[in-house]
Amino acid sequence: MAVISRGFHGRRSERRDLPPGQYEVHDFPVLSAGPTPRVTREDWEFTITTAAGARHRWSWDELLALPSETPTVDLHCVTKWSKFGTRWQGVSLDTLFEDVEDDSEYAMAQSYGGYTTDLPLEDLLDGKAWIAYSYDNGDLPAEHGGPARLLVPHLYLWKSAKWVNGIRLMDHDEPGFWEGLGYHEYGDPWREQRYQGD
Ligand SMILES: Nc1nc2c(c(=O)[nH]1)N[C@H]1C(S)=C(S)[C@@H](COP(=O)(O)O)O[C@H]1N2
Ligand SMILES: [Mo]
Secondary structure, X not given: OOOOOHXXXXXXXXXOOXXXXXXXXXXXXXXXXXXXXXXXXXXXXXXXXXOOOOEEXXXXXXXXXXXXXOOEEEEEOOOOEEEEEEEEEEEXXXXXXXXXXXXXXXXXXXXXXXXXXXXXXXXXXXXXXXXXXXXXXXXXXXXXXXXXXXXXOOOOHHHOOOXXXXXXXXXXXXXXXXXXXXXXXXXXXXXXXXXXXX
């Protein structure tokens, strides 16, 4: 087997899994389309609404009483920064969808403050998405979506709705906030799906 000198590998950061067109950052940029909503844990609630209108609701205490997971994931923002190895704690959407009966194909995540983003329901399931309430072993800071945000790290970060307060199931796709402004309806960083038509 050939011994390859260090030089051929390039810098350490280039060996990480960086999707096309992205660069690595070490800080944690804040990107918010509007002011940061202030939601107290007492007032916070999360609702899954089926296409038929059935509502499944969790208070803050009910969310925290559910089994949680501690995913370590890479984040990829459409503005081209990627951050490796971010550590979170949250409840898997699989847990929240356990008792939800609906065969809808699409979901709209909705946030305090009015932000929305749409995605196929299957992209929220099978261990791919969480309602995250802790970042780096601390409370999730408000500017990053606290008390809790959606975390869907396999898609561009605009799908990870901060200050999430619900998911509405839909039998057809509808554009969310950025999708309605020309961003890609799916947003796979590995296929560089930044804008409509990519
Ligand atoms: N409610 C809400 N969620 C949001 C946004 C927003 O403006 N409002 N911005 C999105 C975008 S474009 C990105 S890149 C990430 C940024 O998350 P961060 O501020 O924690 O880095 O949040 C996403 N979720
Ligand atoms: Mo973004």
